Amino acid sequence: MRGLEQVIISVDELEALRLSDYLGLNQEDVAQEMNVSRPTVTRMLAKAHKAIAEALVYGKAIKIEGGDYQVAQPRFICQQCQYTWDDATEAAATTRTCPKCHGSAIQRFWRGRAGL
Numbered sequence: 001m002r003g004l005e006q007v008i009i010s011v012d013e014l015e016a017l018r019l020s021d022y023l024g025l026n027q028e029d030v031a032q033e034m035n036v037s038r039p040t041v042t043r044m045l046a047k048a049h050k051a052i053a054e055a056l057v058y059g060k061a062i063k064i065e066g067g068d069y070q071v072a073q074p075r076f077i078c079q080q081c082q083y084t085w086d087d088a089t090e091a092a093a094t095t096r097t098c099p100k101c102h103g104s105a106i107q108r109f110w111r112g113r114a115g116l
């Protein structure tokens with residue numbers, strides 16, 4: 001790849017691409033899955049499609065870069081009250097109790113990845 005001109009796709013654009021073009025989810029579902037608005041998904045896909053087209057047409061390399069979307073997002077569920085929460089939003093990585101009922105039967109799972 002050295003010496004080739006590059007187009008850049010961010011990891012969140014790549015994830016949108018994976019969910020939409022590769023797995024065939026509609027934009028509504030992609031938005032939900034990625035926890036962003038639907039216009040954001042539309043924008044990301046348009047940008048990714050253009051970058052890929054440019055790479056194909058002009059023989060450029062595609063570079064995946066940065067982005068602030070966490071591809072695999074760990075979540076937690078309380079087995080006592082079924083409350084679920086994000087690792088990121090409530091800093092649950094170190095939390096051993098449920099933020100809602102303070103129960104300690106916490107299970108970690110990966111959001112929405114089972115069938116994907």
Ligand SMILES: [Zn+2]
Nearest residue numbers: 078081098101
């Ligand atoms: Zn609970």
